[in-house]
Amino acid sequence: MPPLPYAPHVYDPRRIAYAAELAHGVDRFHEPRRDDCPWCGSGRLRTRLRAPDLLQHKPGTFVVDQCRDCRHAFQNPRLTVEGLAFYHRDFDEGEPEGLAERVLAARRSHRRHRAVAHLMRNVGEPESWLDVGTGHAHFPQAAQEVFPYTSFDGLDPTPRVEQARAAGRIEEAHIGHLADPRIADRLRGRYDVVSMFHHLAHAPDPRAELRGALTVLRPGGHLLIEAPDPRCVSALLLGKWWLPYGQPRHLHLMPLRNLRAELESRGCTILVTDRRTPHTPNDLSAAVALALTHVLPAADAPWRKVPPTDLKRLLRAVLAAATSPLVAAAAVADHAPAPLFRRAPFSNAYRIVARRDS
Numbered sequence: 001m002p003p004l005p006y007a008p009h010v011y012d013p014r015r016i017a018y019a020a021e022l023a024h025g026v027d028r029f030h031e032p033r034r035d036d037c038p039w040c041g042s043g044r045l046r047t048r049l050r051a052p053d054l055l056q057h058k059p060g061t062f063v064v065d066q067c068r069d070c071r072h073a074f075q076n077p078r079l080t081v082e083g084l085a086f087y088h089r090d091f092d093e094g095e096p097e098g099l100a101e102r103v104l105a106a107r108r109s110h111r112r113h114r115a116v117a118h119l120m121r122n123v124g125e126p127e128s129w130l131d132v133g134t135g136h137a138h139f140p141q142a143a144q145e146v147f148p149y150t151s152f153d154g155l156d157p158t159p160r161v162e163q164a165r166a167a168g169r170i171e172e173a174h175i176g177h178l179a180d181p182r183i184a185d186r187l188r189g190r191y192d193v194v195s196m197f198h199h200l201a202h203a204p205d206p207r208a209e210l211r212g213a214l215t216v217l218r219p220g221g222h223l224l225i226e227a228p229d230p231r232c233v234s235a236l237l238l239g240k241w242w243l244p245y246g247q248p249r250h251l252h253l254m255p256l257r258n259l260r261a262e263l264e265s266r267g268c269t270i271l272v273t274d275r276r277t278p279h280t281p282n283d284l285s286a287a288v289a290l291a292l293t294h295v296l297p298a299a300d301a302p303w304r305k306v307p308p309t310d311l312k313r314l315l316r317a318v319l320a321a322a323t324s325p326l327v328a329a330a331a332v333a334d335h336a337p338a339p340l341f342r343r344a345p346f347s348n349a350y351r352i353v354a355r356r357d358s
Helices: 013-021 081-088 099-108 110-123 138-146 160-166 181-186 206-216 233-241 256-265 283-295 310-335
Strands: 045-052 061-067 073-075 128-132 151-156 172-175 191-197 217-228 268-274 349-356
Touching: 045 233, 110 138, 110 191, 110 217, 110 349, 128 138, 128 206, 138 151, 151 160, 160 172, 181 206, 191 206, 206 217, 206 256, 217 256, 233 283, 256 268, 256 349, 283 310
Parallel strands: 128 151, 128 191, 151 172, 191 217
Antiparallel strands: 045 061, 061 073, 217 349, 268 349
16 A cells, blocks of 8 residues: 655654754765766866756755766756655655656656567577666566566566565666666676666666676676767757756766767667657656645645644645646647657667677
8 A cells, every 4th residue: 555645743753853864954965076087087067057956846956067078967966865855755655646756657657668678589588687777566467477487587776676576576686876886796607698778867877787787797798778869959958947957866878979988888788769659758747746846835844843734735736737737738839740850869868788798
């Protein structure tokens, strides 16, 4: 049974705990700002956007810089380990609800996961598959229908992966990051396929994650990566309202050419690059939903100092109901041109399939 929506009480231990944690502000959650690109080392940076936490509305403002040379976009200053834990906390409780969260649910379509799994039929029947950043392991559950004889394992930095194993969606659950040499060495050479769906954006060190992925792959194994494309037109037009910017939880957004060059430099052969099918037609509807939740009276949450009054709760419910047709209309506007956008620079994601040759 999913947890009930948050509601304050006279004595609320969660609100008290958050108040104590926020007593000294949120600046301590940030590392020092860096003056060079974490991908290529160039000092030619520009600020691409500044944004608050548009999904959970926790306090803080976050900056995304971009390298003028390699076009790598990254959070600067980056969150510390403590900061990441703070802003990830409560994010995955229960099922998504609310305007913006309903848009997020489209990314977890069972049919979409099956379609992605079908792509790997061209490389044969894998014996073992590791899904990195698996969360509740919805992808392995769908892929099992395509590859019924494949053993699916999951790795995630949160305990969700243990819940997924208990639910039978994966066979083995591993908590952590592939950037951790202890995990990569323990799983060395065990897998025929490693998949990463929108995972590298969350990784503090994407290169270390890629090294770990190649470590756990067998020679001749395949790496399947899907990532948001920071060079798409929607990202430029929508700015902070573009959902994949995902501040403060997304730390890196890599152009396709950077990721391709990195894999080739590590002895991989690129078999597939695809900007068409990974496109998720939700840029406009997500932007409208984020903007509405930003301007509507704030919902209650344990990190807010003062609970909203009954009048504000009622006003939010009425306005949310009144504006939901705007999100529905934006969704229609997203889907109508989707076949064209998939063939144009509006595609908001890309996919790579690479073979580890050495």
